[in-house]
Amino acid sequence: MKPALFVKILKEKKLLLPPLSGYTDYPYRIILARFNPPFIITEMANARAIVQKNRRTMEILRIVEGNHYHGVQLVGGISEYMKKAARIVQDLGFEFIDINMGCTARKVTCRGEGVSLMKNETNACEIVAAVAGAVDVPVTCKMRLGVSRQSMNVLPLSQKLVDAGATALTIHGRSGEKKFGVPLDRNIIQKTVMNLSVPITANGSIYTGVDARKMIQETGATAVMPGRGLLGNPWLIPEILNTLSDKKYTPPHLQQKKEVCLDHLALLIDFYGERRAVLKMRSILPHYYSSCLFLKELKKDVQRITTAREIPLLLERIQETKLGVLYAT
Numbered sequence: 001m002k003p004a005l006f007v008k009i010l011k012e013k014k015l016l017l018p019p020l021s022g023y024t025d026y027p028y029r030i031i032l033a034r035f036n037p038p039f040i041i042t043e044m045a046n047a048r049a050i051v052q053k054n055r056r057t058m059e060i061l062r063i064v065e066g067n068h069y070h071g072v073q074l075v076g077g078i079s080e081y082m083k084k085a086a087r088i089v090q091d092l093g094f095e096f097i098d099i100n101m102g103c104t105a106r107k108v109t110c111r112g113e114g115v116s117l118m119k120n121e122t123n124a125c126e127i128v129a130a131v132a133g134a135v136d137v138p139v140t141c142k143m144r145l146g147v148s149r150q151s152m153n154v155l156p157l158s159q160k161l162v163d164a165g166a167t168a169l170t171i172h173g174r175s176g177e178k179k180f181g182v183p184l185d186r187n188i189i190q191k192t193v194m195n196l197s198v199p200i201t202a203n204g205s206i207y208t209g210v211d212a213r214k215m216i217q218e219t220g221a222t223a224v225m226p227g228r229g230l231l232g233n234p235w236l237i238p239e240i241l242n243t244l245s246d247k248k249y250t251p252p253h254l255q256q257k258k259e260v261c262l263d264h265l266a267l268l269i270d271f272y273g274e275r276r277a278v279l280k281m282r283s284i285l286p287h288y289y290s291s292c293l294f295l296k297e298l299k300k301d302v303q304r305i306t307t308a309r310e311i312p313l314l315l316e317r318i319q320e321t322k323l324g325v326l327y328a329t
Helices: 003-013 026-033 047-051 055-060 079-092 114-119 121-134 154-164 186-195 209-219 236-244 254-272 274-288 295-302 310-315
Strands: 039-046 069-075 096-101 139-143 168-172 200-203 223-225 318-321 324-327
Touching (some): 003 168, 003 223, 026 039, 039 047, 047 055, 047 069, 079 096, 096 121, 121 139, 139 154, 154 168, 168 186, 186 200, 186 209, 209 236, 274 295, 295 324
Parallel strands (some): 039 069, 069 096, 096 139, 139 168
Antiparallel strands (some): 318 324
């Protein structure tokens, strides 16, 4: 995929799906592909582990068939490993590469990776230059406003990353101290958009099509990237696409959610085996029914599940009533 084509599609569709660690694995990417997003990206994959052919990491790099473009997110702090990993994933068929500069997990930041790269601007730029020079596909970066509120350097760093070879940037509108709960700073995203010539995708607190439209209106961003709002909600893809193109969107009914949820379970079992699939489903399933009444009780009961055959029985207790969707305790 040529950079110009990436930019063209991004400007047309205005949607880039997120790399969600632990969630946008191969099974869920199969589900997402059925909703026709323009781009799908893997959860973050460690560059050194790719070079070393780590089995678990290579699981992340399964490409999902579909009409979308395939992206991979690399995390790493050493340019040589990032360069080698970039060549490997390009050879596997990935069509664009995103560099993680936003992860706040301690196990990542303590190695100088993720958001820690933002405080080492020289290394961040060296990594982008090394990756961009090693492959023919577009290279993007996903970043935050800065490592902390006291170090909000997204504006100067973003220009340096573009100069180093980044085709586009995704900016999460918070700094690195906390993951959630802090208000987004759309003003800084807007300033970055105004100062750069490349497309900016805005990320953070996008749970509906209306949220997506508001984000673009307030920041001038080229596109949006939803985050946790996509968990258990692949329908967010057509909701955003339809809203941004002024088309009608019809939410799914309860039975559709149950069918997709059970399909997701079957894909997890096929990929991981039943035991690991059930463990994953404990955290995934409540997201499909996040607005139902008695959600707290649903979450408790999900944690007690040990076999796959218990899940359809549990879903039977989620019902449509005059009060709305509720979990019958």
